[in-house]
Amino acid sequence: MKTLVFIGSYKFGTSREALTVAKEMGYAVILFTDKQSHLEFAEVDQVILIDDLLNEQRIIDKIVLLQKTGKQICACVSFIDPYVAYAGRLSEQLELTVVSLQPLSVMENKITLREALKHLPISPAYWIIPTEDSLQKIKYTSHLPLVIKAPVSNGSKDVFMVKTPNELTKAGRYLRDKYPHTSLLIEEFLEGSQYLVELLMQNDELKFMAVMEQDIIYNGKFIVGAYKYPAILGETLHKSLITHISDIIKELDFSNGSCHIELKLVQDQWKLIEINPRMSGGIMNRIIEEGTGINLLKEILNMYVGKEPTFFQTRSMFVNAKYLTLQSRGKLLRVKGQELALTHSGVKYVYVKPVSGAVLKKPSSMGDRYACVIAASETEAQAEEIARAAAQEIKFYIEPF
Known part of the structure; x- marks a missing residue:
């Protein structure tokens, strides 16, 4: 079989x-x-x-x-x-x-990726702290705020935004203890709207590309609180985005595979945050399917088995996916409101992750997003309002400790 x-x-x-x-x-x-x-x-x-x-x-x-x-x-x-x-x-x-093994390997390591693309204008300023260097050599305080991360982190687990020399030292020590044999990466903090691009390449041809805007929760970490699909970009910005992505693909020699790219728009200039050699996690497939009718996961699997993926769009809707997080720690007693959230017109999907008895906390990674509501409508504003109103129906009851 x-x-x-x-x-x-x-x-x-x-x-x-x-x-x-x-x-x-x-x-x-x-x-x-x-x-x-x-x-x-x-x-x-x-x-x-x-x-x-x-x-x-x-x-x-x-x-x-x-x-x-x-x-x-x-x-x-x-x-x-x-x-x-x-x-x-x-x-x-x-x-x-x-698939394109070498490019995918490069994408899996944030330092290797930065080095491979460092001469492209889309790359931000960055510095590498080699394994053998003492943390005392962190002398980038004049560039604060900064972002410090482990090169193999994912889901925002080991990525920190630091605003003071003390925060930089503390985060550096934490990462050095956790990754004693790995160099650390420091990047300039980019101020601007954040975007995500899902794409699929086959035989040197860009077969699929979806662009969406992300709402980011800044709490020392970078947690995506919402996705808005499709991103609304002017013609000039969209063309420049295509140009930059084409440059990245060419530089990495990426001809077969899927990935997602995160970028920031800084004063109308695109800057690369990172590339991951796979489709985004969470409910990304559902977002794209609600907006376009395309099951991206299915087409990625078709590409993996050597078949021609087909991207026949059956609808064109604005989609808003809103995640719920908590601002306190405790044991989950119960969750209410999922069924009520589903009654809102335009709500396509409601998902609650934890079960009773689970320990919940403030978000320190993407895994600490505990529920999601996906809404679709004919306008971006309507989709966002529907998702917001439906999300308010969901209540977490916890026993603090």
């Missing part, structure tokens, strides 16, 4: 949805995971537990055994870091359709 092999997954979001989409496409779904809890995934035909997902030979050996049992492996895929390029490399070893 035609089979897709997935390396790693989260319980929620794009990586989990990809399993369901693959199943709906008629593939048998095999998941390699190091999480015992993933054994309960109903959409997976076989879960293979392995303590080290980066043990390449061990996974290859298990895939070969699957082939001997009659499984026709069509692709190895991952939608989570740090397994994207790795899954592509497994496909290469199995002589399957191969």
Whole structure:
């Protein structure tokens, strides 16, 4: 039977949805995971537990055994870091359709990416603190505020905005303790509206591109509080965005694969925040589908198995996805209002993540967004108002501690 092999997954979001989409496409779904809890995934035909997902030979050996049992492996895929390029490399070893491995590997490391694109005008100022350098050598206080991050972080987990020398030193020490063998990256803080671009490349051709604006919650971290699709850009800005993206693709020699790019618009000039070698997490596929009718995950999987992705747009709607976070810590007792939120005209999706008994807290990463409402309408303002009103119906009751 035609089979897709997935390396790693989260319980929620794009990586989990990809399993369901693959199943709906008629593939048998095999998941390699190091999480015992993933054994309960109903959409997976076989879960293979392995303590080290980066043990390449061990996974290859298990895939070969699957082939001997009659499984026709069509692709190895991952939608989570740090397994994207790795899954592509497994496909290469199995002589399957191969994505652009080197560009994807570059994207997985923020320092490597900065160095690869440093001469492009879209790149901001940045500095690297090598592993062997003492944190006392952090002498960029004249450039504050700054952003300091680990090169392999994701979901805003190890990314800090610092405004004072003390905050810079504190964040640097935290990252050095957590990543003792890794250089650290410092970047200028960019003031401006933030945007996200989803794109898919196949055979050197840009097949799909979706641009949306992000609302950012600044609390020392960078948490996306809302997505607005499509982003409203003037013709000049849109053309310059296309030019910059084309330059990035050419510089990285990115010919096959999908990624998402985050940028800021600083005084009408585009500046690159980062590139990730996969589709965005969370409810990104749902946002694009509500706005266009296109199931981007399905087309990405088609690209991975060597098929021609098709992007036939069946609708054109404005979509607003609003996330809910908390400003206190405690144990969740119950959540109310999901059903009421769904009664609002234009609401397409309501999602609440935590279950009773979970410990909730102020957001320090994207994983600390506890609910989401997606609304669609014929205008941007209407979609935003619908999402806002519906989100207000959802109430978290917690026992503080």
